[in-house]
Amino acid sequence: MDIINYLKEHENKDMLRFLTCGSVDDGKSTLIGRMLYDSKMIFDDQLSAAESESKKYGTTGEKIDMALLVDGLQSEREQGITIDVAYRFFATENRKFIIADTPGHEQYTRNMVTGASTADVAIILIDARKGILTQTRRHSFIVSLLGIEHVIVAINKMDLVDFSEEVYKEISLAYGELAKELGIKNTYYIPVSALDGDNVVDKSNHTPWFDGKPLLGLLDSMDIAKEQKEEDFRFPVQYVNRPNLNFRGFCGTIAAGRVKIGDDITVLPSGKTTKVKSIINAGDITEANREAGTKEAYAPMAVTITTEDEVDISRGDMIVHTNSLPRVSNNLKVMLVWMDEKPMTLGRTYDIKRATSVVSGSFEHINYKIDVNTYERTQIDTLELNDIASCKMVLTRPIASDAYKENRLTGSFIVVDRITNNTVGAGMIVGVSRRDEDIAKRIDKHYTDAERALNRYIRENFPEWECKVV
Amino acid sequence: MLNQERLTHLKQLEAESIHILREVAAEFTNPVMMYSVGKDSSVMLHLAMKAFAPSKLPFPLLHVDTLWKFKEMIAFRDQRAKDLGFDLIVHSNPEGIDMNISPFEHGSKVHTDIMKTQALKQALNAGGYDAVIGGARRDEEKSRAKERIFSFRDKHHRWDPKNQRPELWNVYNTAIEKGESVRVFPISNWTELDVWQYIYLEDIPIPSLYFAKEHDVVEYEGTKIMVDDDRMPEALRKTAKKEMVRFRTLGCYPLTGAINSTATTLPEIIKEMLLSTSSEREGRVIDKDQEGAMELKKIEGYF
Numbered sequence A: 001m002d003i004i005n006y007l008k009e010h011e012n013k014d015m016l017r018f019l020t021c022g023s024v025d026d027g028k029s030t031l032i033g034r035m036l037y038d039s040k041m042i043f044d045d046q047l048s049a050a051e052s053e054s055k056k057y058g059t060t061g062e063k064i065d066m067a068l069l070v071d072g073l074q075s076e077r078e079q080g081i082t083i084d085v086a087y088r089f090f091a092t093e094n095r096k097f098i099i100a101d102t103p104g105h106e107q108y109t110r111n112m113v114t115g116a117s118t119a120d121v122a123i124i125l126i127d128a129r130k131g132i133l134t135q136t137r138r139h140s141f142i143v144s145l146l147g148i149e150h151v152i153v154a155i156n157k158m159d160l161v162d163f164s165e166e167v168y169k170e171i172s173l174a175y176g177e178l179a180k181e182l183g184i185k186n187t188y189y190i191p192v193s194a195l196d197g198d199n200v201v202d203k204s205n206h207t208p209w210f211d212g213k214p215l216l217g218l219l220d221s222m223d224i225a226k227e228q229k230e231e232d233f234r235f236p237v238q239y240v241n242r243p244n245l246n247f248r249g250f251c252g253t254i255a256a257g258r259v260k261i262g263d264d265i266t267v268l269p270s271g272k273t274t275k276v277k278s279i280i281n282a283g284d285i286t287e288a289n290r291e292a293g294t295k296e297a298y299a300p301m302a303v304t305i306t307t308e309d310e311v312d313i314s315r316g317d318m319i320v321h322t323n324s325l326p327r328v329s330n331n332l333k334v335m336l337v338w339m340d341e342k343p344m345t346l347g348r349t350y351d352i353k354r355a356t357s358v359v360s361g362s363f364e365h366i367n368y369k370i371d372v373n374t375y376e377r378t379q380i381d382t383l384e385l386n387d388i389a390s391c392k393m394v395l396t397r398p399i400a401s402d403a404y405k406e407n408r409l410t411g412s413f414i415v416v417d418r419i420t421n422n423t424v425g426a427g428m429i430v431g432v433s434r435r436d437e438d439i440a441k442r443i444d445k446h447y448t449d450a451e452r453a454l455n456r457y458i459r460e461n462f463p464e465w466e467c468k469v470v
Numbered sequence B: 001m002l003n004q005e006r007l008t009h010l011k012q013l014e015a016e017s018i019h020i021l022r023e024v025a026a027e028f029t030n031p032v033m034m035y036s037v038g039k040d041s042s043v044m045l046h047l048a049m050k051a052f053a054p055s056k057l058p059f060p061l062l063h064v065d066t067l068w069k070f071k072e073m074i075a076f077r078d079q080r081a082k083d084l085g086f087d088l089i090v091h092s093n094p095e096g097i098d099m100n101i102s103p104f105e106h107g108s109k110v111h112t113d114i115m116k117t118q119a120l121k122q123a124l125n126a127g128g129y130d131a132v133i134g135g136a137r138r139d140e141e142k143s144r145a146k147e148r149i150f151s152f153r154d155k156h157h158r159w160d161p162k163n164q165r166p167e168l169w170n171v172y173n174t175a176i177e178k179g180e181s182v183r184v185f186p187i188s189n190w191t192e193l194d195v196w197q198y199i200y201l202e203d204i205p206i207p208s209l210y211f212a213k214e215h216d217v218v219e220y221e222g223t224k225i226m227v228d229d230d231r232m233p234e235a236l237r238k239t240a241k242k243e244m245v246r247f248r249t250l251g252c253y254p255l256t257g258a259i260n261s262t263a264t265t266l267p268e269i270i271k272e273m274l275l276s277t278s279s280e281r282e283g284r285v286i287d288k289d290q291e292g293a294m295e296l297k298k299i300e301g302y303f
Helices: A003-011 A028-038 A044-057 A066-070 A074-079 A106-116 A134-145 A165-182 A215-221 A439-444 A449-461 B009-027 B039-051 B071-084 B094-099 B103-127 B142-146 B192-202 B266-275 B293-300
Strands: A014-021 A086-091 A095-101 A121-127 A150-156 A186-191 A234-236 A239-244 A247-253 A258-260 A264-268 A272-281 A296-298 A302-307 A318-321 A327-338 A350-354 A357-370 A388-401 A412-416 A423-432 B031-034 B061-064 B088-091 B131-133 B150-153 B181-184 B213-220 B223-226 B241-247 B258-260
Touching: A003 B192, A003 B266, A014 A028, A014 A106, A014 A134, A014 B009, A028 A086, A028 A095, A028 A121, A028 A215, A086 B142, A095 A106, A095 A215, A106 A134, A106 A327, A121 A134, A121 A165, A134 A165, A150 A165, A150 A215, A165 A186, A186 A215, A234 A247, A239 B009, A247 B009, A258 A272, A272 A296, A302 B009, A318 A388, A327 A357, A350 A388, A350 A423, A388 A423, B009 B039, B009 B131, B009 B192, B031 B039, B039 B071, B039 B192, B061 B103, B071 B088, B088 B103, B094 B103, B192 B266, B223 B241, B223 B258
Parallel strands: A014 A095, A014 A121, A121 A150, A150 A186, B031 B061, B031 B131, B061 B088, B131 B181
Antiparallel strands: A086 A095, A234 A318, A239 A247, A247 A302, A258 A296, A264 A272, A264 A318, A272 A302, A327 A388, A327 A423, A350 A357, A350 A412, A357 A388, A412 A423, B150 B181, B213 B223, B213 B241, B241 B258
16 A cells, blocks of 8 residues: 555544453453454564563463563563553554553552543453453443443453353343443443454454454444534633733633634633634644634634633633533532542542642532442441542532533542642532522523512422522 | 544644643643653654744753764754744753763663763752653553653652552643652653654654664664764774664664664655564663663653
8 A cells, every 4th residue: 555645544543542341350451462462553572572471470371471462560560460550552544542451450440430531432341251240340330430431341251151142142131231220321242252362353253143343343433423412612721821912812622512713702710701812723833833723623622712802811710602601619519439548538628620720629528429339329428449429529619510421521520639649539520519609690690589589489498399599 | 434523533642732731831830841852852842832832832841961862863953942942951961971971881771870860860850840741652661551641750750650640531630749740741642653643744853863864883782873973982883884774763872773774754664664563662772671671760760
């Protein structure tokens, strides 16, 4: 193939990020090694290094141990397990892939949550001999919690069950039930043997009854575009660029939706309004043209916006369309994943970083803790490492907030310990939990006395409606 | 395959990197960008120029000069600084200069430690930088695959691979105490192929050493190296032959392996890369010192 044409084609490649979930024995590293190896992206010298290391630590006898191609740190290599999140890359004709490789044992839920946070697709490995295990339920729960919409169930070690269609069907059926329970939107099932490469890159001769695509073919072709709904424009202001008195640009990455010159915009939480004067798409900038403008931009472009009026805008603010305001509140209902050895303390002040804003706040109440294995809810008042719970979070300042399921980038936050500076938790906004802070709504509308009286009457007599204060 | 609303993989990577660079400028008081003059540095510089346009770069570039870099790299570096108008800081280890450290005489391990790792620490301590932007990519080496984009370093610039901060979504924890710092890797998620494709697509200037040309080369410790000056021992220099070679990475000339090649254009380089069977770091002598060499170097503070 002509290289120039090749390059043209590859300029238009898409990108897909996926997460692999499975425990040490599921053959996860072997599966990844196999994908990298078979897609010819393992370079020769890395391979020869793996050959000499196999002799020292290998667990597969004479064959090259695929897992050694992907297990990174020296100390881990000796233990024969992966203990952290690692990112790997390969490409096909259509897509560049980023794999988040995370461990499967319970004490490392934290790592899986981390890997899942950026993934579009999850591959869940199930040992064909064992079927759905506790860890499968755990992985699936985290995948659904982190909002991954596509799950590929790789039923592995099919060679050890004689490539039985029955086993495959049984596991697929059982997983379908689990996916339904968790609200996972799209599931795909593939019978594989990672060790021998069946249905990983090429279709296996051992599974004539399987009419689906092999794993790589599926990853290469699956549609991961979000449903075509009109998304609300969300622009967390990241950096104010002011080279001279005539230019004041607000830089950031568009988290959702699109924006064009002349759009009416509101700055939150202040509520000030103005119009978009100009847009620079950073990607269009060249050495020769340092002010290349564009009429319109959309997520996830990194852009710089200037406004018609001199409005006070700073890092941490959110610019949105005036006709689609999010809720603004300092009182949020969240799902919190605790990631630190030191338990979470109710009422203690933490720094909450959401998009580009850092606001101090605390967790005032734990509604319930959810068991990642059984999905049972329990009442507790402290969160330990790897606990996941529904909490009430109170911030010292209100922020414009979207629910995580509506917007992954404006609905998520990390919790930073103010003394150790560690990232001790990660959270997802479920909703606004108190009504009286709803500034955005207030700017929007003025109520008559009669409307206010009606509102009060409803609140006092029908509290179960959870009516907002106006 | 692609609908109009999805950016191509290179545009997604570009946007992600720009987001990271802006986060550094916004959150740290005294950041610096490492500039090694190579292709990855060239891409980072290009991204930074985009991120802060129409302003100049809000941070200086730091080049740790081991004094054994290819001559062309130094000329190229100074020309870029002039053309783009960024602040350039160059540091060499004065103790190393006094000791007259030479990779030929002292070996790659000692040379790298004194002229690179120690020099880097000196420069970082002198500058008091709280964020140090580097061009490392996760596909380069296995231990890099696990490093965070915002990677915490203690007061001694040490990396603790077992105790890294969780990194979720595109929300980066930038909190540190005085004296501590963060190494930031904006092109973590790029592969070697991505870098070359982007250079091609965006027409980014890179040193001509990446392109095949006839050079004087000698065999040295199993690697083919270029005769760049007469500090190379004479006995070795005498064995020089003219060959068509190019470099896949650029560093200290005695430690950077040349490969035989006829690729004189970017598409030819990319083609060669796609067909090649050895990975990029193969040309670097230092990684071969011992198994897990990079991990040890990183713990010690090497980039």
